[in-house]
Amino acid sequence: MKVSKRTLGAGDYRVTVTYYQPDPIADLHVIQKRPLAIILPGGGFTFYSQRESEIIALNYLAQGFAAVVVDYRLADQPPVLPTALYQLGTVVAYFRARAVADHLSPDHFILAGFSAGGYLAALYADHWSAPFLTQALGVASDQLKVNALALAYPVIGLRLGWPSTAPEREAIAGEWPYHEADQLVTAANPPTFIWATQTDELVPVTNAQHYIQALRAAGVSVQSTIYATGPHGLSLARAFTAFPKSYDAADATFGAAFVQPTVAHWFADELDWLDQVWNLTAFWRNQ
Numbered sequence: 001m002k003v004s005k006r007t008l009g010a011g012d013y014r015v016t017v018t019y020y021q022p023d024p025i026a027d028l029h030v031i032q033k034r035p036l037a038i039i040l041p042g043g044g045f046t047f048y049s050q051r052e053s054e055i056i057a058l059n060y061l062a063q064g065f066a067a068v069v070v071d072y073r074l075a076d077q078p079p080v081l082p083t084a085l086y087q088l089g090t091v092v093a094y095f096r097a098r099a100v101a102d103h104l105s106p107d108h109f110i111l112a113g114f115s116a117g118g119y120l121a122a123l124y125a126d127h128w129s130a131p132f133l134t135q136a137l138g139v140a141s142d143q144l145k146v147n148a149l150a151l152a153y154p155v156i157g158l159r160l161g162w163p164s165t166a167p168e169r170e171a172i173a174g175e176w177p178y179h180e181a182d183q184l185v186t187a188a189n190p191p192t193f194i195w196a197t198q199t200d201e202l203v204p205v206t207n208a209q210h211y212i213q214a215l216r217a218a219g220v221s222v223q224s225t226i227y228a229t230g231p232h233g234l235s236l237a238r239a240f241t242a243f244p245k246s247y248d249a250a251d252a253t254f255g256a257a258f259v260q261p262t263v264a265h266w267f268a269d270e271l272d273w274l275d276q277v278w279n280l281t282a283f284w285r286n287q
Contacts, residue, residue, distance in 0.1 A: 008090050017071065032064070038088075051233070080120075085124055086137065092144050095109070097143070151194040153197065
């Protein structure tokens with residue numbers, strides 16, 4: 001595996017990514033084309049959660065994907081929107097242009113977002129072909145397309161319970177009006193996998209529910225699961241992504257709720273869904 005930092009674009013659209021590229025499997029006597037997972041970690045637009053960054057990329061790599069983690073604009077350089085969408089478009093267009101050189105399959109790009117990163121992913125899935133995006137980046141809309149969307153406990157609209165204060169909302173959207181992702185869904189949205197928990201204490205589950213409803217109304221293929229329990233920010237919902245007892249000396253029990261065996265099936269479920277949407281068995285076998 002090769003890991004590289006790449007800085008793409010210029011000016012306000014400049015963006016740093018970490019690219020994870022698997023080595024070819026010599027036994028196969030062919031350099032495989034690989035799907036690409038474009039990962040947007042959460043962090044409330046104040047940081048990038050490492051529990052939703054490399055560890056997620058490595059899970060995709062274990063399934064044969066290449067992966068890229070995007071350091072999109074944060075709220076310390078307000079407003080986040082629409083600049084973060086231009087940055088994301090820059091990333092998608094770059095890897096589409098590099099598909100041959102990097103042995104990527106341009107028909108198998110999945111955008112995977114968590115929490116605040118899920119908000120950007122959902123907005124991008126709504127806007128990818130919009131003239132404001134294609135004109136700003138100077139590329140055709142087909143160079144900005146993603147072929148699937150995966151959302152984990154996403155923010156969907158700034159009116160739906162997160163963030164809780166006007167200054168926080170202002171730092172994210174400023175005066176840009178096109179920021180309610182469920183109200184912007186069209187039939188051009190990619191097939192979507194989405195999950196959340198009923199007891200999410202930070203981003204109300206109504207966010208995911210609104211987006212699911214909008215996708216279905218637009219005729220977009222969607223697979224969704226709302227789990228009964230689990231806090232916000234579960235990541236893989238396994239012990240190694242849960243906060244250890246030493247994380248909070250005053251509360252050794254903090255972190256236990258981040259181990260949710262039922263929820264932990266979500267990544268395998270996403271891969272099963274992708275196998276259906278993309279027919280991954282045929283994709284690999286026909287190379």
